[in-house]
Amino acid sequence: MKAAVLRAPKVLQLSDIATPEAAPGELVLRVRAAMVCGTDLRILTGRKTKGVRFPSVIGHEFAGEVVQVGDGVTQFKTGDRVCMDPVIPCRACAYCKTGHENVCLHRQAMGYEFDGAFAEYIRIPAIALTAGNVFMMPAQMSFESAALAEPLACCINGQRNAGVQVGDTVVVLGAGPIGLMHAALARLSGARQVIVSEPNAARRQAAVDRGVEHMCDPSTESVMEFVKARTDGLGADVVILAIGVPQLANESLNLVRKGGHVNLFAGFSAGETSNIDVNLIHYNEIVVTGASALRRRDYELALNMLSAGQIDANSLITHRYEVADSLAAFDEAGSGRALKVAIHNV
Ligand SMILES: [Zn+2]
Ligand SMILES: [Zn+2]
Known part of the structure; x- marks a missing residue:
């Protein structure tokens, strides 16, 4: 089969x-859609x-x-249309037992320990x-x-930590697909x-085309002034950092009101650190x-919300490629022009 094989960084x-x-207990799927993730x-x-x-x-989406x-x-048969939460918890460690299986000590994941989805077929382990x-x-x-249920589910996990309440002003830093999913979930x-x-x-x-009302350009205007002007000078109730830029951690602390919540949702590059004014958190x-x-x-909730049309994730897909053109798909995804890039098996 054709596959995009990562041989080295x-x-x-x-x-x-x-x-x-498929060995006993396993499935093999023909991948029909896989999304490129940040x-x-x-x-x-x-x-x-x-x-x-x-x-x-x-590839894990x-x-x-x-x-x-x-x-x-016994629970699946040939021809079934299926999708998958790619993070497989051990269900036995201290975190799994307390309901925090996303940080399982022994978690294994598709696209990491098991080969992922940028291929024509994928083996699902028992x-x-x-x-x-x-x-x-x-x-x-x-x-x-x-295929978009996975990133949406990650955002649902982040929203739980961010604790958005009815009536809140929520600031999302970054308007990539993840930022836009957070904006939609915050509205919900x-x-x-x-x-x-x-x-x-x-x-x-x-x-803006996808319904964001208050859009700020940090290269030409002060995000802090923009937020203060809309919050009686107090700051946001919740700030969600949806882009992995370490310097924005401190910016996030400045944008939130006293007692507010900052969720550092995006992953940062390995080894990167950030200077923050810890007194902002303290005082x-x-x-x-x-x-x-x-x-x-x-994941199950994300799947249900997508299927009910509560989140219009399809409008986030801006580019589509076949597996044979996976390399071009990655280039496009990294260009900053695309939102979500899909790789298909037609
Ligand atoms: Zn992802
Ligand atoms: Zn575990």
Whole structure:
């Protein structure tokens, strides 16, 4: 089969590799849609190395069709349309036991420990089936929509930590696909106003086209003044950092009101640090949280919200490629012009 094989940092090659076979308890899917994630770009450029194997196939946002069913699998059959929460928890460690399976001590994930979705076929390991990580797609749902359940689920996990309340002013820094999902989720949570800051003009326009009302350009205006002007000078209730720029951590602390919440949602490049004025947290009693991956219930919720049309994720897909053109897909995704880039098997 054709696959985009990551051979070393910055070395992605379109290769012919062995088509996977389903061992007992496993499935093989024909990947029908896989999305390029910001994390994939950080892996490709060597800015994320934790858990990454060489050579390997990356890609963790996907949906497909069951083409092979291993012995002993009873809950799925050939032809089923399925999608998957790619983070497989051990269900036995201290974190899993307390409901924090997204930070499981022994978690394994598609695109990391197991080969991922930028290929024609993908093997789903038995532990993923027993853990309940594989979901039947709702009947009318497209493979593309289902593949977006993973990033949306990660945002749902971040929103829980961010604690958006009815009536809040929420600031999202970064209008990439993740920032726009956060903006949409904040609105659903009852935010009074959502302000998005983004220096890239094309992305600002894309955000406005997708319903963002308060758009700020940090390259020409002060985000702080923009936020204060809309919050009686107090600052936002919640700030979500949806772009992995370490210097923006301190900016986020300055944008939030006393007692407000800052969620550092985006991952930063390995080894990067940031200077922050810790007194902002101290005197202003700011609650700072992080966000790591997703839980199975976040995934199921994301799938349901997408299928109910509560979040229009399809409008986030701006570019589509076939597996044979995966390398071009990655270039486009890294260009800053695209929102979500899909790779298809037609
Ligand atoms: Zn992702
Ligand atoms: Zn665990």
